[in-house]
Amino acid sequence: MPLISVIIPVYNGEATIKETIASVLNQTFKDFELIVINDGSTDSTLDVVSSILDPRLKVFSYPNGNQAVSRNRGLSRATGEYISFIDADDLWTPDKLEAQLKALQENPQAGVAYSWTDLIDEAGHFIRGGAKIYWKGESHGRMLLNDFVESGSNPLIRAQAFKEVGKFDESLPPAEDWDMWIRLAARYHYILVPSVQVLYRIRANSSSTNVLRMEQVSLRIIEDRYGEAPDSLQYLKRYSLGNRYKYLVFKALEEPPVRQRGLTAIRFLWHAVRYDPVLLRRRIIWKVLLRIAIVVLLPPKLAQVALNKVKNLADILTLVILIRTDLVSPQT
Template sequence: MPLVSVVIPVFNGEKTIQETIESVLNQTITDFELLVINDGSQDRTLEIVECISDSRIQIFSYPNAGQSTSRNRGIELAKGDYISFIDADDLWTPDKLEAQLNALQANPKAGVAYSWTDWIDESSQLLGKGSYNTEQGEVFAKLLLNDFVANGSNVLIRRDALTEVGGFDPSVTPAEDWDLWLRLAIRYEFVAVQSPQILYRISPNSASFNVWKMEASSLQVINKAFAVAPQSLQYLKPQCLGNRYKYLTFKAIEGYPERSKGIAAIRFLCNAIKNDPSLLRAKVIWKVLFRIAAITLLTPKLAQAVINKFKTLSNTKTLLGYMKLNTAQG
């Protein structure tokens, strides 16, 4: 039986699937199985995977059902004591599995190991530093305030822990990752590998991010989490909502201007301020309002021209720096 099961859900991933699989096959540990869950791909994905010769690869094809269902199918098929997931366009450094496995074996109370993330572009060139967090031990409260795991290609999970809490919940897509991490964190400790080992691909299609769906699913996840959170942590809910709405505001106004997203950003910002009134005193608020005004009042082409001309004034990335991450009460 393999020690580790790696699950790759893939739908129409012909451009990146080979590189992703190679990054798994190049791991410094070799005792793993690689389960490719083909989610009804209509391109050359299946042909490409079938041409990769390695006895550790197993291919399973199903009608299209979405990423959460594909991951859950992989969990059901997995034989390893530890399970990890990687999306079909992301990459791992060669030491990812070994480092996380060592971390879990050195920390018997931990059910989940995660590493740091860097961002890459379509050509797999490094774009910059991603999520570098060091939270470990009992992290449930911290995870309520911020999904520091950052992506679904990150974790290595003990099979027993995953079996206890259940798999991914398709009803809360696209916030299903955060939901699972929270369900694990309320029962198990986390351990951090302080090294960038996940290369998360940023594609131009990120502009199509559905902020309305993310809002709805995020609220579901937050309500689920606080329904089981101890009374001693209930005071964190406004902070949690404020942080999520700051994130949603940022996502609504980044990328190519869309008036509908600009209008959504107004509501998101109001909710962020409602849950964190101190945001009104932040300098970034004027940059956010400037960008929202450009997106909602001008045509997309003109809005983009204005944003490009006044780059400093329209740079809203620092909004994410105003997330309240301190779990101390008062």
């Protein structure tokens, strides 16, 4: 049996799946199986995958479900001692599996190894670096505060852990991975490989851009996971809510500018300030308000021109940086 099972859920991924698979097959660590779950694709995804000849590659086709359903289908097929997932448009650096496996083998108390992430666009060009949070050890509170793993394409996980915490919640896309990471953090330590090894592709039509759905499932996750968390962590709940709404403001205002998303961002911002009033004293609040005004008041094409002209003044990346990741004291 292979030591690692890699699972790729894919739905209509003809444009990127070949490159994603290549980034897995080109790993320096070779003892793995690659399980592709074809989630009812209607394009040429299956033809592209079938053209790749490698004995480690296994393809299974199912009727269309969703990302969580496909991940669970992959888990049911996996035979490795360790499990990793990668979305069908993301990429790994060649040393990803080797470095994460080494980290887990050297830290038997850890159940999850994660690396750092860079963001790329649809053409594969660098957009920006990820948060690059440095953390290892007991992680329950920190994972409740924020998903520092950053994507479902990142961690390597002991297969035994899934037997204890169960499968992905199929009602929670596009945030089912954060829910899983919290459940794992409640039982296992996390270990960091301090290197960028995941390239996460941002696409305009990706599931993570559905901000209303993201809000709905995020609030449910926070309620459910704090419902099971110990009393010692309950004081963090308002910070978790504040963090999530900061992230939602950022996602709502990502380009391209759309008036309805700008209006939604106003509501998200109100909640972000409600749970973290300190935000009102930060300079970023004026950048956010400027960006909202441009997106809401101008037609999309003019809004894009205006945003390009005031790029620095309307840059709201700091909003993501202000997401709290450290455990504050209950009195703070």
